[in-house]
Amino acid sequence: MDLATVGGLVACIGLILSAMLMGGSLGMYIDVPSICIVLGGTTAALFIGFPGGQVVGAMKAAKNAFVAAKDSPDETIKLLSELSNRARREGLLSLESAAEEATDDFLSRGLRMVVDGHEAAAIEEVLFGELDKITERHKTAIGVWDGMGAYGPAMGMIGTLIGLVQMLQNMSDPTAIGPAMAVALLTTFYGSLLANIVGIPIANKLKVRSGLEIASKELVAQGLLSILAGENPRFMVERLNASLAPKDRLQDAA
Numbered sequence: 001m002d003l004a005t006v007g008g009l010v011a012c013i014g015l016i017l018s019a020m021l022m023g024g025s026l027g028m029y030i031d032v033p034s035i036c037i038v039l040g041g042t043t044a045a046l047f048i049g050f051p052g053g054q055v056v057g058a059m060k061a062a063k064n065a066f067v068a069a070k071d072s073p074d075e076t077i078k079l080l081s082e083l084s085n086r087a088r089r090e091g092l093l094s095l096e097s098a099a100e101e102a103t104d105d106f107l108s109r110g111l112r113m114v115v116d117g118h119e120a121a122a123i124e125e126v127l128f129g130e131l132d133k134i135t136e137r138h139k140t141a142i143g144v145w146d147g148m149g150a151y152g153p154a155m156g157m158i159g160t161l162i163g164l165v166q167m168l169q170n171m172s173d174p175t176a177i178g179p180a181m182a183v184a185l186l187t188t189f190y191g192s193l194l195a196n197i198v199g200i201p202i203a204n205k206l207k208v209r210s211g212l213e214i215a216s217k218e219l220v221a222q223g224l225l226s227i228l229a230g231e232n233p234r235f236m237v238e239r240l241n242a243s244l245a246p247k248d249r250l251q252d253a254a
Helices: 001-020 032-049 052-065 075-090 093-102 105-115 121-166 175-230 231-240
Strands: none
Touching: 001 105, 001 175, 032 052, 032 121, 032 175, 052 093, 052 175, 075 093, 075 175, 075 231, 093 175, 105 121, 105 175, 121 175, 175 231
């Protein structure tokens, strides 16, 4: 679990609830029609702007914002170094067992192609082609959550305008203007909450997760091509380290 995501979400909701309770009861901030306009309208707008499958896929992808990154770059390089040493000692065919044991599908497929004796150019084309497709899928999911960040406040403003029109058509009772205005503003409040606590933060976290995953898979692809070329494991580690920040590098380049 990503404690930063969960902690930030809890802290944000807690601060907002505290401020609401200081000014009165929570009941005054609840309006069912406003909630329906914001949530229902935003959801409908997402299905207008994106194919249904992409919206559903983006909802499923949201779990990645709450899950910590699996492997750090130095662990990936360490694994590749071990595979390279094994290939130099026992030959490329010895990597077949590693392909079966690998928990990462990308690494497993790459190892199988290496073991099967495919040309380096063909393996490179397949691996980096898959990376391009993964990047496209990630961008689609991120776009849906960014869309929520854009549509939420817009739906809130629409709800506010509806409420203002209804209020202005009933000006005969001045005492009702204040409460009516408060209800009208609640839709803007809901839209802002949806965008700035849910949509935009999740989109940003998914961007970070996507960057880390693509970078990790690029290390795997480059490492496998290095193993296939018979490079010295120490040189391979140094070459892979060069693409990383100093804190992420494997220090024991054995």
